Structure formats: C-alpha cells, structure tokens
Amino acid sequence: MTEKKRFIVTEEPISVDDVIHKVIRRECGAITTFLGTVREFTHGRRTLHLEYQAYKSMAEKMLADIDKEVSEKWPEAISAVTHRIGRLEITDAAVVVAVSSPHRQTAYEANQYIMERIKQIVPIWKKEHWEDGTSWVGDQLGTTSYPEGKPPERSFE
Amino acid sequence: MTEKKRFIVTEEPISVDDVIHKVIRRECGAITTFLGTVREFTHGRRTLHLEYQAYKSMAEKMLADIDKEVSEKWPEAISAVTHRIGRLEITDAAVVVAVSSPHRQTAYEANQYIMERIKQIVPIWKKEHWEDGTSWVGDQLGTTSYPEGKPPERSFE
Amino acid sequence: MIKVLFFARLQDETGKESIEVDKTNITVDDLKQHLEEEYNLSSLSHTMVAVNENYADGSTTLKEGDTLALIPPVSGG
Amino acid sequence: MIKVLFFARLQDETGKESIEVDKTNITVDDLKQHLEEEYNLSSLSHTMVAVNENYADGSTTLKEGDTLALIPPVSGG
Numbered sequence: 101m102t103e104k105k106r107f108i109v110t111e112e113p114i115s116v117d118d119v120i121h122k123v124i125r126r127e128c129g130a131i132t133t134f135l136g137t138v139r140e141f142t143h144g145r146r147t148l149h150l151e152y153q154a155y156k157s158m159a160e161k162m163l164a165d166i167d168k169e170v171s172e173k174w175p176e177a178i179s180a181v182t183h184r185i186g187r188l189e190i191t192d193a194a195v196v197v198a199v200s201s202p203h204r205q206t207a208y209e210a211n212q213y214i215m216e217r218i219k220q221i222v223p224i225w226k227k228e229h230w231e232d233g234t235s236w237v238g239d240q241l242g243t244t245s246y247p248e249g250k251p252p253e254r255s256f257e
Numbered sequence: 258m259t260e261k262k263r264f265i266v267t268e269e270p271i272s273v274d275d276v277i278h279k280v281i282r283r284e285c286g287a288i289t290t291f292l293g294t295v296r297e298f299t300h301g302r303r304t305l306h307l308e309y310q311a312y313k314s315m316a317e318k319m320l321a322d323i324d325k326e327v328s329e330k331w332p333e334a335i336s337a338v339t340h341r342i343g344r345l346e347i348t349d350a351a352v353v354v355a356v357s358s359p360h361r362q363t364a365y366e367a368n369q370y371i372m373e374r375i376k377q378i379v380p381i382w383k384k385e386h387w388e389d390g391t392s393w394v395g396d397q398l399g400t401t402s403y404p405e406g407k408p409p410e411r412s413f414e
Numbered sequence: 415m416i417k418v419l420f421f422a423r424l425q426d427e428t429g430k431e432s433i434e435v436d437k438t439n440i441t442v443d444d445l446k447q448h449l450e451e452e453y454n455l456s457s458l459s460h461t462m463v464a465v466n467e468n469y470a471d472g473s474t475t476l477k478e479g480d481t482l483a484l485i486p487p488v489s490g491g
Numbered sequence: 492m493i494k495v496l497f498f499a500r501l502q503d504e505t506g507k508e509s510i511e512v513d514k515t516n517i518t519v520d521d522l523k524q525h526l527e528e529e530y531n532l533s534s535l536s537h538t539m540v541a542v543n544e545n546y547a548d549g550s551t552t553l554k555e556g557d558t559l560a561l562i563p564p565v566s567g568g
Contacts, residue, residue, distance in 0.1 A: 116273055120292070126347050129296035132289065132368075135277070136491050139286035139359060152490065155421060155483055158467040159490070183490060190283050195491050202296060204372060211289075212365050215491055223464070223483070224490025225422035236422045238487035293568050309567065312498060312560055315544040316567070340567060352568050372568055380541070380560070381567025382499035393499045395564035 106180040107163035109156045109224070114182045114196045122180035123200035130204035132211040136195040138188050148229045152185040152194060155223035159183065166217045170199075170210050177201045177210040183224060194226075263337040264320035266313045266381070271339045271353045279337035280357035287361035289368040293352040295345050305386045309342040309351060312380035316340065323374045327356075327367050334358045334367040340381060351383075416440075416476050418449065419483040424461075428453050443472035445482065461486060493517075493553050495526065496560040501538075505530050520549035522559065538563060 106122050120131060138150050163181045170177055183195045197214050201207040218224075226237040263279050277288060295307050320338045327334055340352045354371050358364040375381075383394040419432045437445065442465070446458040462485040463470055469485075476482060496509045514522065519542070523535040539562040540547055546562075553559060 116277060116290075120273060124294065124348050126297040128348075129294055131292040131294060133273075133292075134361065134364070135288040135290075136361070137281065137286055137288060137357075140283040153421060153425070154490070155419065155464070155467075155485070158464055158483065161467055191281050191285075200294075204291065204293070204369075207291070208365060208369050212361075215361060218491045219488070221469075221488065222490050223421065223485050223488055225486065226489040227422070236426075236486070237489035310498060310502070311567070312496065312541070312544075312562070315541055315560065318544055375568045376565070378546075378565065379567050380498065380562050380565055382563065383566040384499070393503075393563070394566040 107160050107167065108182045109154045109159045109163075109185055110182060111184070111186040114184050114193050116193070116196055116198075119180050119182050119196045119198045123178045123198045125178065125200055127202055128178075128200040129202055130207040131198060131200045132204075132207040133199075134195070134197040134211050134215055135193045136215075138190050138192050138194060140190045142228075146231055147190065148231060149190070150188045150194070151227040151229065151234075152183075152188065153225045153227070154183070154185045156185075159222050159224050162222045163218070166214055166221070169217065170214060173213070174201065174206045174210045176203075177206050179210065179214055181214065181218070183218075183222070185224065264317050264324065265339045266311045266316045266320075266342055267339060268341070268343040271341050271350050273350070273353055273355075276337050276339050276353045276355045280335045280355045282335065282357055284359055285335075285357040286359055287364040288355060288357045289361075289364040290356075291352070291354040291368050291372055292350045293372075295347050295349050295351060297347045299385075303388055304347065305388060306347070307345045307351070308384040308386065308391075309340075309345065310382045310384070311340070311342045313342075316379050316381055319379045320375070323371055323378070326374065327371060330370070331358065331363045331367045333360075334363050336367065336371055338371065338375070340375075340379070342381065415478065416445065417481045418445075419481065421484070422486045424455065424484050424486060427455055438476065438478045440476055441472065442470060442474045442476065442482065445476060446472070446484075449484075458484065492555065493522065494558040495522075496558065498561065499563045501532065501561050501563060504532055515553065515555045517553055518549065519547060519551045519553065519559065522553060523549070523561075526561075535561065 104122055167179050177199050179199045181197050197211055199207045199211040228235050261279055324336050327336055334356050336356045338354050354368055356364045356368045385392050416435045420428050442463050450458050464483040466481055493512045497505050519540050527535050541560040543558055
C-alpha cells in the first residue's frame with residue numbers, strides 16, 4: 101500500500117485505478133470497488149446534471165473515521181475513498197470506494213458498510229438540476245429529528 | 258453500454274476501466290467491481306506465482322449463462338467479466354467482475370452472486386507454484402462427488 | 415468570535431458560505447435561535463451541527479474561536 | 492470419432508491437451524472407463540464432463556463428432 105492520502109474530497113474526475121492502487125497489497129486476494137455514478141432518471145424525472153458541495157475538511161475526517169470503524173469490524177480490510185464535488189454530468193462517478201482484503205466476503209461487506217456510512221454521516225450535499233429547477237436532495241426542511249445531535253449510529257435503506 | 262464482448266477469457270492483463278466501461282449506462286447510479294488478485298500467502302505458505310488454464314470457449318459461454326441467471330434474479334443489472342489465464346504474478350488481477358444497476362444493493366448482490374457461480378461452474382483451473390513444487394488447486398483427486406453430473410446449483414463459502 | 419458555516423439549502427438562503435458572530439459562551443441551541451432571527455432562516459431546530467468538525471448536540475457551549483457548522487441532512491455518495 | 496479434452500491435472504497426467512477416440516454410441520461413463528484403462532489415469536468416476544460445452548451426466552450417449560471435456564473441480568476466480 102502506498103502512503104498516498106486514502107480519503108479525499110476533490111473537484112477533479114476520479115480515476116478508479118488510482119483508488120484501487122491505494123489498497124492493493126501482496127496479502128490480498130480480493131478488492132471490491134463501488135462507483136456511485138450520476139443517474140439520468142430518478143422516479144421518472146430527468147436529471148440534467150448534479151452539483152455536489154462538501155464541508156471538505158470535515159468530510160475527509162469523517163471518511164477516515166469510517167475507516168476506523170471498518171478496521172474494528174474487519175481488521176484485515178483496508179479502504180480508500182475519493183468523493184468528487186462540483187458539477188457532475190450523467191454517468192460521471194461521484195464517489196469511488198475501494199476495499200482490499202485477503203478474502204472476498206469481507207471486501208464486499210466492508211465496501212457496503214462504507215457506502216451506508218457515507219450516506220449517513222459525511223457532510224456532502226447533492227443538488228439536482230432538473231429541466232424545471234433545482235433542489236437539494238434529502239430532507240432539507242429539517243423535519244427529520246436527530247435527538248442525539250448527530251446521524252443515527254446505523255440504519256439501512 | 259457498448260456492444261463490446263462482455264464475457265472474456267484472455268491471456269492479456271485486465272484493464273479495470275475497460276470492464277467498467279462495458280456496463281456504464283445513463284440509467285445506472287451504482288457500479289460494483291470485484292478484482293480477484295494473486296495473494297502471496299495462503300495458510301502461511303508462500304505462492305511464487307500462479308498459472309491459470311481454461312476451457313476458453315466453454316468458460317466464456319458459462320460466464321454468459323451466469324449473466325442470464327443474473328438477469329432473471331435482478332432484471333436491472335448488467336454484468337461484464339474478464340478472466341485472465343496464463344502466468345500471473347503476486348497482486349495481478351486474475352478476474353474482474355463489474356455490475357451496474359440503478360441502485361447499489363442490487364449491484365453488490367449480483368456481483369457477489371457472479372463470483373460464487375464463477376467458482377462453481379466456470380471451467381478454469383489454477384495451479385499454485387510454491388517454493389517447493391506445484392499443485393492444481395481444488396479437489397483434483399476427484400473425491401468430491403457430483404451426482405448431478407455438474408456442480409451444485411448454489412453453495413456458499 | 416464564533417465562525418458559522420452554511421451549506422446546501424442554508425447557504426442558498428443566507429447567500430453566504432460563512433459569517434463571524436460576536437458571541438462566546440453561548441450554547442449551540444441559543445446560537446441557532448439567534449441565527450434564525452437574524453437571517454430569517456427556516457427552522458434550525460432539527461438541523462445537525464458540528465463544532466470544530468465534530469458532530470455536537472444543542473447543549474454544547476461554544477467558546478471563543480470555535481467553528482460551528484450547520485449541517486442539513488447529508489446526501490453524498 | 493469423439494474428441495476428448497484434458498485439463499489441469501488430467502492434462503499433466505496424459506501429457507496431452509486432446510485426443511481423438513475411434514468410438515461412437517458410447518456412454519460417457521463407458522468412455523471414461525476406457526480412458527482410465529488406456530491412459531492409466533487416476534479415477535475419473537467423480538470427474539465432471541461437458542459434451543459440446545454443456546455439462547452432461549454419465550449416462551449421456553456420445554455421437555459421432557461430439558467433443559467430451561473432462562472437467563476436474565474448477566478453481567477460477
């Protein structure tokens with residue numbers, strides 16, 4: 101594993117190979133990646149493009165925190181995440197998550213866990229640009245209560 | 258999705274980007290990939306390199322058959338698989354599986370299913386080259402019975 | 415002085431990425447109420463916050479030099 | 492003539508990738524037994540087979556021009 105920074109929020113297009121190379125190790129037999137790409141239609145409504153905004157320094161810190169959770173649950177797994185922000189077009193990759201492990205089951209599970217946690221606690225926001233307007237995604241009107249002052253520890257879609 | 262061949266057995270190194278590009282679609286928000294890489298140590302024994310052999314035409318046909326199973330289980334998923342054969346060094350990718358889907362859960366599940374099926378029914382064999390000899394992996398002495406004349410429909414590691 | 419960061423909907427509503435507020439020893443909840451009134455924001459009562467890049471709750475007391483980020487529901491990934 | 496393909500351990504044991512056998516209307520199981528004797532192979536009784544690239548069972552009858560592949564337990568991926 102290189103000593104390159106493993107958790108990055110960037111305005112640049114993401115190279116999947118670069119993210120994979122951060123987790124390749126001689127003791128690993130399995131690497132999973134997840135690419136979150138910009139989808140044209142959501143519930144039948146056409147997206148023209150997306151705009152991502154981040155609290156960059158905290159987002160990178162939260163990605164590293166998620167890695168610590170992963171290391172506790174799956175000590176053999178190593179992860180790297182790059183999240184892109186700014187304007188993204190249809191089929192562009194917004195996020196790439198790579199996980200390496202000696203065995204494949206761990207690589208799948210840890211990857212899925214990281215994506216769930218990203219959607220829960222990493223301060224990044226997505227604005228949909230539709231044909232007839234824009235809207236920030238999520239419950240932006242604050243009707244969801246977070247009594248703990250932070251997102252819940254864990255939930256599933 | 259391009260019309261490039263999606264199921265390939267080849268002697269060439271695998272480009273992850275090429276495999277991903279075969280499944281990218283405007284209606285997809287999620288792409289998972291799995292890379293099976295050559296691991297240096299298995300149960301504490303050092304592998305020097307591996308050698309893969311395939312019944313190439315049948316292997317490509319079985320990969321396409323697995324895709325049909327995937328389409329029945331997850332109609333929204335599209336997959337592509339490249340398996341490398343010949344001599345592979347430590348950290349080389351032996352197989353790359355990519356799956357795209359509008360939603361991420363399907364992309365993870367279908368990818369994992371494809372890997373399980375590859376290990377069950379695709380006629381490809383791995384020879385370990387150790388410091389003190391070689392051996393074909395798996396139950397090569399035929400003590401496993403397949404009363405159905407083919408591998409079992411489904412099993413998990 | 416406390417630095418306050420706005421993101422997403424709140425950045426659009428205020429037209430600002432950040433402001434400095436001349437207060438100290440104030441709880442997060444009290445500062446939220448102050449901001450709602452000062453900037454005519456939609457309710458912040460359920461909006462999460464981070465103090466110096468850590469999620470914090472409403473009873474946290476803000477000190478001189480702290481950075482408070484108002485964090486609408488996240489939608490990354 | 493039936494074409495027989497060898498892979499992995501069986502290819503190493505026979506020293507051949509394929510052979511042609513001058514038989515027809517023979518079952519897979521009978522041809523396996525013939526091959527064991529002819530090439531002094533370790534038991535094929537549990538070895539899977541494919542006929543013309545489809546997995547098949549031992550009672551399948553092989554016709555002129557068929558290709559029989561002997562398939563030791565696979566280990567790809």
